[in-house]
Amino acid sequence: MTTPDLHTKRPAASLVLMLDWAAEFGLTVQQCLVGTRISPAAVRSPAAEVSGQQELRAIANIVAALGDRPGLGLQAAARYPVTAFGVWGFAILTSPTLGEAIDVAVRFVRLSYAFCTFETRRHGDELSIVIDARSVPAPVRRFVLERDAAAIPNLYREILGAPPPPSRISFALPDPGPAVGLYEEMFGAVPEFGDAITSVTLPAELLSVPLPQASSHTARLAEQQCRLLLEQREARTGRAGQVRDLLLTDPARPPTLAQVAERLSCSTRTLRRQLEAEGTSFRKLLDEVRHHLGTELLQSGMTVEQVSNRLGYNDVSNFSHAFHRWKGDSPRAYLARQTMTTSPRTRNR
Template identity: 40%
Template sequence: MPADPMPADPQRVVDPGIRDWDFPRGIASVALMTAYAGEHGVPVARMLAGTGLSEPALHDPDAQIDARIELAVIRNLVRELPGVPALGVEVGRRYRITTFGIFGFACVSSPTLGEAIAFALRYLDLSFTFCLPVAEWSDGEFVAWVHDEAVPADVRQFLVERDVTAMNQVMSDLLGAPLPLVRAEFRFPEPAYPDRIQEMTGVAPRFGRPHNLFALDPAVLDQPLPQANEHTWAMCLAQCRELVDRRRARTGIAARVRELLVPGGADGFCAPPGIDTVAGDLNLSTRTLRRHLDAAGTSYRALLDEVRRALAEEMLTATPLSVSDVAIRLGYAESSTFIYAFKRWTGNTPAAYRRDRAALR
């Protein structure tokens, strides 16, 4: 189901749908970097050293790896090719729409660049990024803030170069023309190859700045994409969501909390319990539960959102409950708060979601 348009409202900020870079990912990025290294004479075995991966795994489109395995490959690449100038930029150029599988096809078939960006942020864990972008519309500018603070320092500059170049390359592919940036800034000091970075950005980059960012005229976001197709887009979105749901399957303490959040009222629907109640059911203090969930890479709020979203979709699809009734049963004091949350989860309003699901039956 298509997401709502992303208007260039003043001061609008859109965060990515993930908290950090430590999410499971496909093998395509590792395969791409290994192939690049091979072109420079680095054997596959040296690129995969310390990862537990075998060469046949690079050709398995369904293979899924931990982010830290890709990080090990990145460290191998940087160690093996220290003399390649602008290594991150050169590798980043290799990331094309086709590298991202169904995620890429969803972007290609989006109506506009703004819609593609909205989708990409919501499903960022289908990408290979380590730097997390945050989108902002402000003062007549669209700015992508590219956060690298949590990226390991030994590969931080490489990954900023790689990820920013890959983002630029993919958006240029979507438009069918170079992305028209108006400025580009980086936190790292000016390197020995500023011309390589300027060639990538199309503008004179500034280095040693407080933040990594690139900016463009927000009018570009409304341009129709040349391969936009509403039917293909809807189909790709559904497949992406199923893939994300599988990858986000919870285990350990998170699974136990999620089970406790799933209600069991007389009609199967009632407001999920609060964190204090959940902690008590697990014989933990609230503070200890928060600490365990943080160590598992999630939070009570994130798990509550997952459960509420699943229940909301089920109630909107399988019951005649009004949107207001659904909101009440999910523990929201006001339906407007529920509508805002549902739109953040799915990119659509509850009413529009119900219509779309009814049309498919």
């Protein structure tokens, strides 16, 4: 699971929805934007972008004003239509089946407005969607976890026009007391509270449920757009960009943190602090370099073994495990899927 980079810019649509929702409780835009360095006029521009850090600050202002009460994030989640999520929402909407919609949603979740990380886990005849909020600041953790988790049943209702399917829900939150009814209304079942993890578990047979606006061709185009947009957003600048450039010089034998610090004329401690200030780390940057380069090399025609060697993995299985974490597929399965979607016969359907 990859923690969202709070310094990466995102469309301001989510923040605007939050401001409009907060206004219903009597909060002004100025109150919500205190400390964000965003002007009320600029945030409503169609092309406006904000950082995750700025949106989180606005959420903190709203939660502080309204009180961190159970169910507040669930109420906010109901304000997010699938169209608010742009190409990410479109990729979900046009997926052939519920299972494929979940797959694309989790793989490209960084294009959504989520601050939690999402991961799917298969257990026999069940699929669990695990939502992790540990990286979210404590003052807004409950609110954000509720809002992000509620996107699952919220999008299901909108796309299929039906109540959420039978599922088992658990929350890494204390029992909400009287507010439990809000959870039941949103999820269609009473969750278990006080669990070690937050998850929504579905029976596997639901994964084959067809979606009403499915279009394989459109879904492929939307997924391609998701991939391109994610790569653009993850393009690094500043100190992180300098580190990334150094890692790319010899991916088979990438320099260590100490070697990079020496090249940049600073101590390892200073470099760690600078990268942390930019919302990343040396390990995360190395993983990103291997992710993007590995995908490009596979698509260029190199074998899995050749790519593994080129990226400095001492064992093909280690590369395969890493690739599965990045793409949700083994390298060979990923290549087979890419071949199917780019073959003339498939394109002309």
